[in-house]
Amino acid sequence: MSPISIPLPTEFSFELALSFLNRSPYELLHKIEGDSVVKALYVEDEIVVFRIGHQRNELTIEFLTKNLSIAIEQKVSAYVNEWFDLETDLKPFYSLARKDDLLRELVRKYYGYRIIGQPDLFESIIWAVLGQQINLQFAYTLKQRFVEQFGSHVLIKDQKYYLFPSPEVVANHTPNQLLPLQFSRQKAAYTIGIAQSFVNDTISKEKLKGLSLKEAKEELIKVKGIGNWTANYALMKTFRHPDAFPLEDAGVHNAIKNLMNMKSKPSLDRVKKIYRKYKGWEAYATLYLWKSL
DNA sequence: CGCCAGGTTAGAG
DNA sequence: CTCTAACATGGC
Numbered sequence: 001m002s003p004i005s006i007p008l009p010t011e012f013s014f015e016l017a018l019s020f021l022n023r024s025p026y027e028l029l030h031k032i033e034g035d036s037v038v039k040a041l042y043v044e045d046e047i048v049v050f051r052i053g054h055q056r057n058e059l060t061i062e063f064l065t066k067n068l069s070i071a072i073e074q075k076v077s078a079y080v081n082e083w084f085d086l087e088t089d090l091k092p093f094y095s096l097a098r099k100d101d102l103l104r105e106l107v108r109k110y111y112g113y114r115i116i117g118q119p120d121l122f123e124s125i126i127w128a129v130l131g132q133q134i135n136l137q138f139a140y141t142l143k144q145r146f147v148e149q150f151g152s153h154v155l156i157k158d159q160k161y162y163l164f165p166s167p168e169v170v171a172n173h174t175p176n177q178l179l180p181l182q183f184s185r186q187k188a189a190y191t192i193g194i195a196q197s198f199v200n201d202t203i204s205k206e207k208l209k210g211l212s213l214k215e216a217k218e219e220l221i222k223v224k225g226i227g228n229w230t231a232n233y234a235l236m237k238t239f240r241h242p243d244a245f246p247l248e249d250a251g252v253h254n255a256i257k258n259l260m261n262m263k264s265k266p267s268l269d270r271v272k273k274i275y276r277k278y279k280g281w282e283a284y285a286t287l288y289l290w291k292s293l
Numbered sequence: 294c295g296c297c298a299g300g301t302t303a304g305a306g
Numbered sequence: 307c308t309c310t311a312a313c314a315t316g317g318c
Contacts, residue, residue, distance in 0.1 A: 182316085184315075224301085227301045251299040
């Protein structure tokens, strides 16, 4: 069983991808083992566990789950390609950023840093909701408890590999059952409501695929708990709309404030104006601004 | 103790 | 359409 390899674009840094994936010790949905990432994934109702490594100009995928069909291996390969955003040509963004005072230094320092996606729409929306109005560390704590309680896992050589909970499982609970995990009432209600919206097919990745940014955003915002910020976050991480732009994001505001030596955070109007320069690359501009924090 | 965090909603003006 | 209070709690 030889590993699969995926060719890499020039502007790609595996090290920066790893550092992003390794930013919280509470992350259960993948493990950093040495200089590789191990992840469990549902593919055609099977749980597949695989390791992503790096050598020269390619990523390698080695399967910890044995006896997989070629079709499944290829789906995992496609998943990794999508997850690490290997298809985007960053050259136009870099040439734009080199002319920009805010981004110039960041794209030099973090050359090859790409948006690690969240191909599972349910996961990306719930993760965004968990992160609403609290610090990231606590958001990771909430996610850890949530995944431990409602997600399944596989055991390989004494290591647990977790999968994000399905909407069906989550929808079978009440908001009150989330309170012991230290969800606020509001977050608990949003979480269950969003799970129900997936179960009754009010939202699905299938339905939103192919819609314009504006149309998809309008659909998402109909659901309680999803506002402009959350919708943009999901569109950035799941659908990879290059112009998804979380205007209200506190992290972006702080990054701009720091980089411009401002005394207080910029107004929303100011942020909008700054982002005009990044038209078509708003999502990537946001990634690098976040990285500056 | 105070302030803020990768916000959203409902209600008022 | 814009503005505001309430929500809720850990981290620093």
